[in-house]
Amino acid sequence: MYGNVWEWIEDCWHENYQGAPTDGNVWREKNNGDCFGRVIRGSGWIDAPKNLRSAYRKGLATEVATYDVGFRLARDIPNPLMVASTGKEKLQFTSLKESEKVTTSEHLKGKAQITSLKGNERVTTPEHLKGKCKNVPEGTYLWILARPKFAQNYHPQSNQSDSGPISNGCNGTWEGITHLGASVRNDINRKFEILLVGTDIKGSDIMQNYLKKANRTNRWVGIGQLPEGTTIYQKLTVIRR
Secondary structure, three states, X not given: OOOOOEEEEEEEEOOOOOOOOOOXXXXXXXXXXXXXXXXXXXXXXXXXXXXXXXXXXXXXXXXOOOOOEEOOOOOOOOOHHHHOOOOOOOOXXXXXXXXXXXXXXXXXXOEEEEOOOOOOOEEOOOEEEEEEEEEEEEEEEEEEEEEEOOOOOEEEEOOOOOOOOOEEEEEEEEEEEEOOOOOHHHHOOOEEEEEEEEEOHHHHHHHHHHHHHHHHHOOOOOEOOOOOOOEEEEEEEEEEO
């Protein structure tokens, strides 16, 4: 169920799997389920390869209609190999040996966190953020991103004159500003996600170029996905007041 388009799931959105049904039933409001948003899984054709897996999920508002979210039609058919099986066949991997070392992409080093806010806190806009960082090396660019809960696009935030990141590398403290929504009337009591992320120079350029274009055109649509290789150091859900 991965690739092509994100697949709508009947489950209501839950932040984690605590209290999830173990019998395959639909998971609705029980255990703080938010049925304003439903689960989508599997990623779509425009997403990064690392996210093309059924375990990768998001919450999305049910009234959203977009080009990379939809349904799958499926039908069970007999597997001819299983039908003809004698029960004595032995499956084995030919590409790996037992205890063989394999490679994977390296995560960005260091730690960073937001210290001026806690989850589910009520906030104003713009909100002045403060945080700590430890051993984030030069070449890792810290950014603040914001997006309405269940929305798809991320909105890079910057208070730099060149629309740049919070910092290039970090070992100590950092400060930044985030804007949460545009309309005071429509966004009061709305949930937003604030993300503190680290990315390489290519990812940082994507966000900086977006902000420069948005400032020129006054169109703040956000970016559709995080640049490849982005590390999320922290994600907080807050409520506009």
